[in-house]
Structure formats: C-alpha cells, structure tokens
Amino acid sequence: MRASERAYAALREDILEWRLEPGTVLGEVEQSERLGISRTPLREALARLLSDGLVAAQGGRGLVVTAVSVSDIAQLFELRQALEQQIARQAAQHRDPAVFETLAAEFRVAPDLLERSDHAGYYELVARFDAAMDAASANTYLVTALRSLRPHLVRLRRISRDNNSRLRAAAREHLLIVEAVAAGDSELAASATHVHLHQSLTSILATAQMLSTHR
Amino acid sequence: MRASERAYAALREDILEWRLEPGTVLGEVEQSERLGISRTPLREALARLLSDGLVAAQGGRGLVVTAVSVSDIAQLFELRQALEQQIARQAAQHRDPAVFETLAAEFRVAPDLLERSDHAGYYELVARFDAAMDAASANTYLVTALRSLRPHLVRLRRISRDNNSRLRAAAREHLLIVEAVAAGDSELAASATHVHLHQSLTSILATAQMLSTHR
DNA sequence: TAGCCCGTCTTTGCATACACAGAAGCCCAA
DNA sequence: TTGGGCTTCTGTGTATGCAAAGACGGGCTA
Incomplete structure (x- = not known):
C-alpha cells in the first residue's frame, strides 16, 4: 500500500x-x-x-x-435529507428484491444485537445497508456525494453513541425503509428515510443539548 | 499564487x-x-x-x-435535482428579499441579452444567481456538494450551447425560481427548480441524441 | 511600562534525485 | 509463427534539499 x-x-x-x-x-x-x-x-x-x-x-x-458545532449538525442533516431521500427513491426503482429482503430479515433480528449491546455488530449491519442502497441506486455521482458526507456523520456517533433506546427505534425505522425499497415503493422509501433522519437529528440535538448543559 | x-x-x-x-x-x-x-x-x-x-x-x-456518457448526464441531473431543490427551499427561508428582487429584475430583461446573442452575459447572470442561492442557503455543506457538481454541469454546456430558444425558456424558468425565493415560498421555489431542471435535462438529452445521430 | 522594529527561526512550497514497479519490446525456442 | 521469458525503459511514488514567507521573541525607544 x-x-x-x-x-x-x-x-x-x-x-x-x-x-x-x-x-x-x-x-x-x-x-x-x-x-x-x-x-x-x-x-x-x-x-x-x-x-x-x-x-x-x-x-x-x-x-x-475542523470543529462540529450544533449549526453544523443541522446543516449536515439538511444535506443528508436531500441525498438519502433521493438515493432511497432510486434504490427502490432499481433494487434486487432478494438483497433487500435479506436485509429486512436482519433488521428484524437487530433488537437481539442491541439486547446484548453489540453496537459494533449493529453499525456493521447499517454499513451493509448503506452499501446495498449505494449499489441499488445505480448513480455514481449520488453515491460519491454521499460518501463525502458520511465521514462527518461518523464523527457524530460520538454524540449519539450508546443511546440504546434510540438505536432500537432506528432499527425499526431502517426496517421500514428496507421493506419499502424491497417492495419497489419509491415514495414510501423516501418518506421513511425522511422520518428516520428527522428522528435521528432530533435525538442527536437533544443529546448535544444535554452534553453542553452538563459541562 | x-x-x-x-x-x-x-x-x-x-x-x-x-x-x-x-x-x-x-x-x-x-x-x-x-x-x-x-x-x-x-x-x-x-x-x-x-x-x-x-x-x-x-x-x-x-x-x-473522464468521459460524459448519456447515462452520466441522467445521473448528474438526479443529483442536481436533489441538491438544487434543497438549496432553493433553504434559500427561500433565509433570503434577503432585496437581493432576489434585484435578480428578478435582471432576469426579466434577460431576453434582451439573448436577443443580441450575448450568451456570456447570460451565463454570468446565471452565475450570480447561483452565488446568491448559495449565500442565501446558509448551508456550507450543501454549497460544497453543489460546488463539486457544477464543474460537470459546465462540461455539458458544450452540448446545450447556442440553443437560443432553450435559453429564453430557461430565463423564464429562472425568473419564476427567483420570484418564489424572493416571496419566501419554499415549496414553490423547489417545484420551480424541479421544473427548470426537468426541462433542461430534456433539452440536453434531445440535443445529445441529435448529435450522436448526425455523426 | 508599553509599543514598535528588527533579527531569527520555524514552517511551508517547490524542485530534484532516487528507487521500484509495470509495460513494452526483443530474442530464443518450440 | 507464436509463446514464453528476459531485458530495458518509461513513469510513478517517495525522500530530501533549498528557498521564501510568515511567526515569534528580544531589545530598543518613547
């Protein structure tokens, strides 16, 4: 290398x-x-x-x-909304149903992972979900834009980390997205993505608020 | 330097x-x-x-x-739709009305520019429109993503270049976007952007089709 | 004592030299 | 003639040296 x-x-x-x-x-x-x-x-x-x-x-x-301010978090999520809703639409149109049915099965048992606090295992599942969406979107430019955004989102994990109840909810939201993509329903996939990201942002902002208050 | x-x-x-x-x-x-x-x-x-x-x-x-295939053009526009609709929404929410009313006045007289085939002048106006939208969006991540997309769009100008009737229509579409932003109407701004990009893509694909047929 | 100026010293930007890997060409043999 | 192996050679990746542009500090002056 x-x-x-x-x-x-x-x-x-x-x-x-x-x-x-x-x-x-x-x-x-x-x-x-x-x-x-x-x-x-x-x-x-x-x-x-x-x-x-x-x-x-x-x-x-x-x-x-670079620093990550609360304002940065909000801006990152505005961009993320735009990109991930679009990728969800495209993925729903071009997906291989088998791939997403397999993913759906995995998200259904994700609560088991979280039960034993296997966060690494859960994040690995989410990474495979992202990879499957990227592949199904069939749009290299969209994927490139999202890939350049993801590092910043990874940095935010430190804020949302170990929030087990939030991760359980996120798993349910992911499941809905995967099912919509599997069914080829673009608009449901986009709306489910919208909901998921809204909930994630709300949770992160609440945690960030709490962290800054406690210090 | x-x-x-x-x-x-x-x-x-x-x-x-x-x-x-x-x-x-x-x-x-x-x-x-x-x-x-x-x-x-x-x-x-x-x-x-x-x-x-x-x-x-x-x-x-x-x-x-890199090459720019017809498939690339379609993919570029899918990403462009996502980013520019989002930026239009944000700009409508945070805009300084005076800036966009000035721009609107300029787009109203844009047909004069095109009358004398002053394409450079028109492209310069569009560049100022883009800059105003970027500034009004108040989202550096969104702007960064769009900035990395624009070079690819500039390359497409060679295909759409000198299509005077299309540029006139584009000027009218831009005017509608600017008016919506000036009025603070996010959803109209997003929809007007959607329409504009759809028409642009249609025109470019038609021209690309013609060019490849003629050769 | 505070402010300014000059010298030094760190840090960056660029040029150059070297080492290595992959490609092209060639020769020999089957 | 064709295939395999060897040689050469071009091009890339890395290290190092050098020069210039700032930052920092000390000393001088008001």
Whole structure:
C-alpha cells in the first residue's frame, strides 16, 4: 500500500474517532515523523483531508481539525435529507428484491444485537445497508456525494453513541425503509428515510443539548 | 499564487472547455513541462482533479480525462435535482428579499441579452444567481456538494450551447425560481427548480441524441 | 511600562534525485 | 509463427534539499 494512502487512512480514522480533537494543529513535519514517512506523501494525505472538510486551513498557515458545532449538525442533516431521500427513491426503482429482503430479515433480528449491546455488530449491519442502497441506486455521482458526507456523520456517533433506546427505534425505522425499497415503493422509501433522519437529528440535538448543559 | 493552484486552475479549465478531451492521458512529466512547473505541485493538482471526478485512474497507472456518457448526464441531473431543490427551499427561508428582487429584475430583461446573442452575459447572470442561492442557503455543506457538481454541469454546456430558444425558456424558468425565493415560498421555489431542471435535462438529452445521430 | 522594529527561526512550497514497479519490446525456442 | 521469458525503459511514488514567507521573541525607544 502507498505511504500517502496509509497516512490518509490513519489520519482520517484518528479524526473520526476523536483521537485528534477539533482544533488540533497538524504540522507537516510533526505528523510525517509520527507516521514514519516523509513530508511528500503526508502532504498528499492532508490535501485529501482538506477536500473532505475534515481539516481546514488556519489563516494561511497550518491545518487544524475542523470543529462540529450544533449549526453544523443541522446543516449536515439538511444535506443528508436531500441525498438519502433521493438515493432511497432510486434504490427502490432499481433494487434486487432478494438483497433487500435479506436485509429486512436482519433488521428484524437487530433488537437481539442491541439486547446484548453489540453496537459494533449493529453499525456493521447499517454499513451493509448503506452499501446495498449505494449499489441499488445505480448513480455514481449520488453515491460519491454521499460518501463525502458520511465521514462527518461518523464523527457524530460520538454524540449519539450508546443511546440504546434510540438505536432500537432506528432499527425499526431502517426496517421500514428496507421493506419499502424491497417492495419497489419509491415514495414510501423516501418518506421513511425522511422520518428516520428527522428522528435521528432530533435525538442527536437533544443529546448535544444535554452534553453542553452538563459541562 | 501557488504553482499547484495555477496548475489546478489551468488543467481544470482545459478540461471544462474541452481543450483536453475525454480519454486524454495526463502524464506527470508531460503536463509539468507544459505548465512550466515541477512534478510535485502538478501531482497536487492532479489529485484535486481526481477527487473532483474530472480525471480517473487508468488501470493503476496513468490518469485520463473522464468521459460524459448519456447515462452520466441522467445521473448528474438526479443529483442536481436533489441538491438544487434543497438549496432553493433553504434559500427561500433565509433570503434577503432585496437581493432576489434585484435578480428578478435582471432576469426579466434577460431576453434582451439573448436577443443580441450575448450568451456570456447570460451565463454570468446565471452565475450570480447561483452565488446568491448559495449565500442565501446558509448551508456550507450543501454549497460544497453543489460546488463539486457544477464543474460537470459546465462540461455539458458544450452540448446545450447556442440553443437560443432553450435559453429564453430557461430565463423564464429562472425568473419564476427567483420570484418564489424572493416571496419566501419554499415549496414553490423547489417545484420551480424541479421544473427548470426537468426541462433542461430534456433539452440536453434531445440535443445529445441529435448529435450522436448526425455523426 | 508599553509599543514598535528588527533579527531569527520555524514552517511551508517547490524542485530534484532516487528507487521500484509495470509495460513494452526483443530474442530464443518450440 | 507464436509463446514464453528476459531485458530495458518509461513513469510513478517517495525522500530530501533549498528557498521564501510568515511567526515569534528580544531589545530598543518613547
């Protein structure tokens, strides 16, 4: 694997997992030494993070990990609504029913996963759901736009994490989306997506509110 | 200005204006010599074009200018529908009425521009319309997604170019969108956008059909 | 003591050199 | 003639060196 690729993957994960917190300055020499590579591939990695919006230029010199404000969360979800409703419509039109019936069966037993607090298992299921929607949408541009949005959503998991009752509700909402796609009902799929994202946003904002109050 | 920035701007424009045609191989040495810079900043420029989707990796080695198929056009417009309807809704909610009333006045006299075949003037007006919508949407993520889509749309102008009757109709459609935004009517703004993009797509596909038949 | 200016020093941007991998061409043998 | 293996060679990926543009600090002056 290329050094620049490894550096990108490593830095990206460090940011998504909050090991590099918002505001952290990423110096080229510092990071290249930390990752054991030279500045050239590291610069390439930083450029990609910049276009991802995970880091931002700090007044001409120096890159910093971007922050995620409450306003950012609302804006992210406006974009997410637009993209995921559209992808749900397209997926419902082009889907392979068998794929989504299999997914539906898995979401029906998702409460079992959550029962034993297997959050990783649940997130893995959601990742397969996303992948299936991407594939079924048959629209590379839509998928590309969504792929560039997802890292930011992953960062939000830290806020919604371990909210077991919310995850149970989310599983039911996902199930409805999958059933609508399986049935080829575009508008139901879009509306179910709308509902799901509305509930997710509401939950996240409530948690964010609580976190900021408690501090 | 940085060399990498100049190289990016130059290559990007060459691709958007079809001076570099789809399928053209962009060798690092070749292009760096053409632009009078070293390979390091040129690689940075190519990496940005890659993430823009304007060039693609050619089997592990070599980057080529991407093609725009009829299927690509349809997919681009599906994404465009999702993004521009959303931005129209947001803009209608947050707009400064004065800005959009000024724009409306300009679109009312746009037929004069087209009368004297001042297409550049018309495209410049559309660019200001886009900028006003971006600013009014108050959503940086939405704007970023749209900004990454627009280069691909610019490439399509070569297909729809000089279709004067279509541009007149487009001006009327734009006017309706601007009026809806000025009035703060989100749903009308979204629907007017939907109509406009549907008509644009229909026109482009018809022209593309004609071009491919004639050859 | 506060403010400004100058020198130093860090950090970035670019150029160049080197190493390696994949492709093209060639030769030899079947 | 064709296929396989070898060689060469082009092109990419990475490291390093150098220069310039700021940030920082110290000292001087008012």
